[in-house]
Amino acid sequence: MAKKQQTHGLTEKKEDNFSEWYNQVALKAELADYGPIKGFMVIRPNGYHIWEKIQAYFNPVMEKMGVQNAYFPLLIPESFFKKEAKHAEGFAPELAWLEKEKEITERLAIRPTSETIMYDSYARWVQSWRDLPLRINQWCNVLRWEVKQTKLFLRTREFLWQEGHCAYETEAQCVQEARMALTEYQKMIEELLAIPVLAGEKTEAERFAGAKQTFTLESFMPDGRALQMATSHNLGQNFSKTFGFAFEGKTGEKEFAWQNSWGFSTRLIGALIMVHADNQGLVLPPQLARHPCVIVPILFEETKQAVLAECVKLREKLKRFNCLLDDRDYYSSGFKFNEHELKGIPLRIELGPKDLAKNQCVLVRRDTKEKKIIPLADIESAVEKELATMQQAMLKKSRQYLHECRMNAGNWNEFVAGIESKKLVEALFCGKKECEEQIRQKTLATSRCIPFDREPQNGSCVHCNQPATQRTLFARAY
Amino acid sequence: MAKKQQTHGLTEKKEDNFSEWYNQVALKAELADYGPIKGFMVIRPNGYHIWEKIQAYFNPVMEKMGVQNAYFPLLIPESFFKKEAKHAEGFAPELAWLEKEKEITERLAIRPTSETIMYDSYARWVQSWRDLPLRINQWCNVLRWEVKQTKLFLRTREFLWQEGHCAYETEAQCVQEARMALTEYQKMIEELLAIPVLAGEKTEAERFAGAKQTFTLESFMPDGRALQMATSHNLGQNFSKTFGFAFEGKTGEKEFAWQNSWGFSTRLIGALIMVHADNQGLVLPPQLARHPCVIVPILFEETKQAVLAECVKLREKLKRFNCLLDDRDYYSSGFKFNEHELKGIPLRIELGPKDLAKNQCVLVRRDTKEKKIIPLADIESAVEKELATMQQAMLKKSRQYLHECRMNAGNWNEFVAGIESKKLVEALFCGKKECEEQIRQKTLATSRCIPFDREPQNGSCVHCNQPATQRTLFARAY
Known part of the structure; x- marks a missing residue:
């Protein structure tokens, strides 16, 4: 019977070997352990308790937003994925399928996200404008068969999250509430986790598979990499049209619902470790x-x-x-x-x-x-x-760091230098997918968001020199 | 676009067609809906809210018991099941396996319960008596590929539950706390759900796969069938020995841990419907x-x-x-x-x-x-x-019904007559697996429990006439 001998204390330093230091904090503070299967983790009581505090904070917020919790099945039929082409394409490589059983008429995948299975129900539940808005959230486990290197909390094949899925009569209300969800996320992450975030919209390349717009909160880790903390999506009518989610509008005409979805995951616990822990171990914000x-x-x-x-x-x-x-x-x-x-x-x-x-x-x-x-x-x-005092001081300290890491790049040389020196670089960007892909290949940086705190301006793209109006944040990211 | 037309009100009566009436209450009170795959259900906000009230009641109870929540992986390697032979045999027919992927070295099943994957971790986490007792619970989804007819809440291929898994230095503490969990369940089910239960121990035939003893709470539904509401198990050292879960005891000797596990599921919501609903629909106990x-x-x-x-x-x-x-x-x-x-x-x-x-x-x-x-x-x-008043009255009314349904059978004719007239029949029973199987074949009844409120007595088995000491409850059951 081989037993792992527990070594008290960290043997790596945050400033020397960030990645190994991080693993040691997660393991030795007993937040998590590796599961028996590659890429899977056990969330131990110390880690799960943080998740429970986050739930206890966010459930009343959702209640005020008129959102109710529910639970949809773990398994999703293959045909559901195929209805929304971009969504299907985005998730195809990460799906885990069930072994063929004789009585199953089609392939079944473990949910990587629940848009499709939820909207199949929504289409049956909603007949009239009187049934809208429909606002439902679920707290659940999802599975995405990552091929990239996995990491405790940050990237595991199974993780826990909440996914809110709402439907509306009008796009205006749909977008407004997608933005509201993001605002509530920001408040929670800053107040409870003491981690400052930047809010903005994703570029086309980084948008959620099947969404019309994706809004995001981005934070910046002490090793100079950005981390996406939470997102909300305006799905437009993309899903409602493919799932036949129509209703009788106030005029008596058939209309398709406007939908949004929004979520955050146990990845937040990873951010918490990276931002606050030190060479003695974890540092918990008092409220957590x-x-x-x-x-x-x-x-x-x-x-x-x-x-x-x-x-x-x-x-x-x-x-x-x-x-x-x-x-x-x-x-x-x-x-x-x-x-x-x-x-x-x-x-x-x-x-x-x-x-x-x-x-x-x-x-x-x-x-x-x-x-x-x-x-x-x-x-x-x-x-x-x-x-x-401590709760406030922790946020202030990490906000100061974020402020110091953010820089402007007026030209391509400054942009490259900024990324190389591990900064969060803001520059005018054309927004095109191909241009962003070239930037990624040259610098390993991806766009994090078009921050809400910047006005559009006329100029040219920092990379391709084509006309550009959006100041966009770039960084290497998790 | 075909939409199900919502028919308000129930079209079946509880006294005429119990089964269809039940389905209608679950669907029309919007507690649940059928999922797109056979045997799967959607728990709608009205149903999920009941589950949240149950969680809000039971989490503080567990905290007082020293139990902490955690989360273990959804997927379990095949080799884990094989370690405890009876456990493996018990769950084999119900497992759903993942499609073979090239990088997986062995088959992976979606968890039907988590003993094996949890105890694999426990064996690494516990070195000394100082690390015991270890008391962990998880709230999660589990999958059991039922071949019997499924039914909303009562028997679905996926369901939500809590599973508590604790480890101790001594069997005495292990059994005491397994019994304590059952007592807390009884309090919750009676106080919160207003459903009376009978507590007792399971016979060998009805014991959990891999357990030394199973304790159970049994209720009795208005259609004359018993329903198992919650169970707790003394696992003895069955799992600790096969998972190498040993520790250094106070004497310095290596000892194997004593373990128990205990759980209840969303099936409780099914019981709630059956016991309290009427021909106008659901009746919620005020606290829920x-x-x-x-x-x-x-x-x-x-x-x-x-x-x-x-x-x-x-x-x-x-x-x-x-x-x-x-x-x-x-x-x-x-x-x-x-x-x-x-x-x-x-x-x-x-x-x-x-x-x-x-x-x-x-x-x-x-x-x-x-x-x-x-x-x-x-x-x-x-x-x-x-x-x-209403909360109390609902419990009183259902307790009265349970009392009326319980009867004693002094001989086999009375026993058969009792089962035929849909009673919960108490009789002296030898406890043998073969005898119980014959009773089941003759009457469709199974043993529900050896109730704690009856003292052992000397006599002969109501069926085989062999010596028997235990008064045992039998009924047809869900």
Whole structure:
């Protein structure tokens, strides 16, 4: 029986070997483990808890948007994919098919996304404008048989996500709510995950298979690569026309529905690791932590009982913060410090006999390692304040980094230099698929988005010199 | 474009054609729809909301039990199934395999349950007694390729469930917590779903594939068939030995872990329909309803504004009950009454101009159809009281039915007569697999459980007359 020996602490540094450092944080902070099949992962309780916090944040947001949760089948008939040509083409290489069984009349694939199977139902459910808008979301697993190198959370063959799929009478409402979903995503990712994002529209080359427009949130990782965080799509009437999703309009005429879809996945947990973790391990934004603070008693034989008793009182005082008391007597304090740092608990409270004598404790912040002496009487307000400060500070710090990485390129040389020095490069771009493909081949960079925070302007494309109006962000990306 | 025409209201009666009536409730209350592939279902928002309420109830229960949620891969390698022989044999006929892909070294099945893939990880994660107990649950979809006739919620090829999988140092704690899970299930099913259950242990023939003991909750449906509601299993060391799941015990010796697993599925929603729905449609226990009450204004042209204004005030007053105001002006009040009855909203409040003149409204209970005139000033307390009363009354009513259906059989003739008259028959039974198989062939009844509320006694088996000590419940079952 071979057992992997657990090595505490990271053996790689973020600045030296980012990729291996990342894997170690994911594994050693017990966020995830490799599954028995290549490209599959186990999301361990520490990782899944982050996903649950994200769900708990986003479910009420969707409720306010009028979106209801549902569940559609895992298996999709081949004929469904074939109805929307671009969609079929986009997903064909990544589909996993079921073994032929005698009673199945056609091939069945495990869902890579659920547009087709959902819209088949929508077409039957909606008869009249009175049944619209129809707003449904599902939280589920999807499978995409990646051939690229897989990576925990960032690219796995199976992942968890939410996919919202709504249908409307008018395109205006459809686009407006696709944009609204993106705005809510941005709020969540910045407020909860403390990761700043840039919002914009995708170019033709990067658009979702079957969409008329794709909106996206892009973030920028510390290794100088962009990461797509969430997207929403205006599907136009592409799917409604192929799925016969029509309804009786207010005028009595048959009309085809306007549809959008939008989603984010467990990839967000990967971004969280990359942006916030350090050489000691994970750093959790307080709002995402199961236990935002942990009490570690400093135990000596003769004072053990008194110190433990005070720690129990402390835990009671800090109950509303779901504070953990680590009273395991078979591990040393040093071992515990390292373990809780590795796992990213935002605040640590140390209390030993000397502290007890002075009616104080030591409060240590995970992100800055800053230590503060706090009178025991003030601990509640101190914890509350530090948690709020830390959540804000983490966003501010990563926002500063994003700001520093964004640069403008006025010509092709500046563009290439920017990409080579791992920046997020903004330049005027013609938007053409062929031009973008050439840029990719020359620099390995892809367009990330046409940011909403830039006005169109007249000029020429940074690469092909053809007329261009859109300032577009480019970077090498995950 | 062929559209199914929606027929409002049920065309079958519960007492005449139970099976078709059931399908109609599930479909017309928009709890579920048939998927495009035989045996698969779509869980629509009304149905999925019930599942979310169940999750919201049970997640905190598990947290108190020290159980954490996680997520394991959908696909399981063939070699994993083969490790535990009985488990492999039990699930073999129901597995759906992936099409052979060149890079896969062995066959992959979609999970029918996750014992094997979880314990493969457990064996790597646990080194010492310090890492135990390990308590993990996952909420997920599973696939069992049923060959029997499928039925919405009750038997579908894909369903949603939770599966808890825990590991311990000792068998005593393992069994104790398997029993505790069952007790928590019983509390939930009775308190939340208002369905009474009988708790007991399964006979050898009905035991889970690979388990040492299976504990079960059994309910009894209005068509005279039993339904298994939830189970928990003492797996002993069957899996830990085959998966090499050993740890260093307190004495320093290598020991194999003791394991249990426990689960319930979306089948509970099927039970809910069968037990509570009536010929007007679904009846939701108040605690499971998205909107426990709905206000239907009675609108006439000249008093419309005044009545609607009062209804808006009423909704504000009843905000904490998440009360719905149905102010759609393109449907008649009668249409709305029928629709909300069909969908099972527990309380309806009617308010028309005559009510407004008298500062009152009409409160109608879904389960009893009882109408009460309530002064507008008293509406909050009236709603609160009716919701609590209704939740209790629904459980009481179904408990009464269960009590009436349970009977004792002192000999084989009584046993056969009981089964024929669709009762839940208790009798002394030897517990042997072969004897149980003969009973099944003769009567179509299977053993449901050896109920915990009966003491063992000495006697002879109702069927084979061999010595028997266990009073065992038999019935025809879903």
